[in-house]
Amino acid sequence: MSEMNEAISKLITYAVRTGLIEPCETTWATNAVLEVLKLDSYTDPGQEWGDIDLAAVLDELLDDAYARGVLTENSVVYRDLFDTAIMGALTPRPSQVRAKFQALYNEDPEKATDWYYTFSQDTNYIRRDRIAKDVRWKADTEYGEMDITINLSKPEKDPKAIAAARNLPASNYPRCQLCAENEGYAGRVNHPARQNHRIVPITINNSPWFLQYSPYVYYNEHCICFNQEHTPMKIDRACFGKLLDFVRQYPHYFVGSNADLPIVGGSILAHDHFQGGRYTFAMATAPVETPVTFAGYEDVTAGIVKWPMSVIRISSENPERLVDLADKILLSWRGYTDEDAFIYAETDGEPHNTITPIARMRDGKYELDLVLRNNITTEEYPLGVYHPHQELHHIKKENIGLIEVMGLAVLPARLKEELAQVADCLANGGDLRAQETTAKHADWAEGFKTKYESITKDNAWDIVQYETGLVFAKVLEHAGVYKRTAEGKEQFLKFIAQV
DSSP, X not given: OHHHHHHHHHHHHHHHHTTSSOGGGHXXXXXXXXXXXXXXXXXXXXXXXXXXXXXXXXXXXHHHHHHTTSXXXXXXXXXXXXXXXXXXXXXXXXXXXXHHHHHHHHHOHHHHHHHHHHHHHHTTSSOHHHHTTSEEEEEEETTEEEEEEEOOOSOOOOXXXXXXXXXXXXXXXXXXXXXXXXXXXXXXXXXXXXXXOOOEEEEETTEEEEEEEOTTOSSTTOEEEEESSOOOOOOSHHHHHHHHHHHHHOTTOEEEXXXXXXXXXXXXXXXXXXXXXXXXXXXXXXXXXXXXXXXXOTTSEEEEESSSSOEEEEEESOHHHHHHHHHHHHHHHHTOOBGGGTBOSEETTEEOEEEEEEEEEETTEEEEEEEEEEOOOOSSOTTOTTSOOGGGTTTOOSOOOHHHHTTEEEEOTHHHHHHHHHHHHHHHTOOTTSSHHHHTTHHHHHHHGGGSSOOOTTTHHHHHHHHHHHHHHHHHHHHOSSOSSHHHHHHHHHHHHHO
């Protein structure tokens, strides 16, 4: 029991140090933790602690709970449910969090988000230890430095949890993982626990929304703002107004929306939401390579961006002018067909054209990037014509959403081991086709290895990372509705001219 006393003492000390609880609340907090652990006694070890590793302390508490039969299954899903309950006992009430955020916002929006982002990590809602395991690198391409990440922070479900989930009765509470009802929810095997989750109310474009951070933070201060109502995503005039109103209030953040159609849209189309954060993607630094003018909007700066996808950038000091022009471009694109460019507004009544919009402040002006999207499929490309084609699926098969559009590849966890094996084979002259994990990459690797005089154990991984970045640039080119050729540019300008 002495080891458990020490672990509990460390946890309470951690909570005081991070400001989750006040020093006068230690007895109450200790009892709350004992209740979750189903322990009825505690002796304070009376020790001073140095640096405290939260993940290690929680692991110790979970191991003990499993040994005592309190934690019924010792797998990641059940452990996550249990340690979130522990942290929930130490997380301030929503009213306290909201009051703190608002007080800081009144001083400076950056102070508010700085505090809230740190708080979301201190509660273990964002698991620092898992995020640290993600593999990240930058790859230089003709479009700038792309960000590549192999995401390892999102836990994979274990077989027992999958089996248990099948036996659960159907539930529509919370309606989805974005809904406000997640705040404080205990979770279940098919829905994450959120006792340590706090959301902040915001008003954008005179409508009630909430702000939170993504628990998987693909980039710095990766935030999500979501509609108070569980209502489907829709790209429309109001959407542009909301995006620009958000960056007015949080000028140090960008914000964007996934498109609102399957294939080119986000993973949660049923709940209206945006993603933003404090990060500069390659797309934001990409220059305008072809300035254009829209009739009637000569006061709005506009142009085609040097980017693998088809991007129109518009900027103005007047957000209303941007909303007007963005809406006009959207409505024109929704109904636009150009058979020569293989762009169809609809087939058999199914709409295909939409936009992925991204908003930011730049040099005191409002800026919107409008990425033209089309989700048409064919027999040759059943997953989408403007989607990574089959020859790239060994690296990226999933939909190209907002984050990828801006230049950050979110690659599946399997690639950590697979790409390491490819690098090893290249360095040691191994047979790439000898095992399934490398055979799928063999055509690609054999295609690029002749570019290098020698591939050694010292440079193999760097080469594989660089070449993966080039594949991602090609992925985005496939997703671009207008190709980066003379003909493609002419077709792009033809659309712009008729808006």
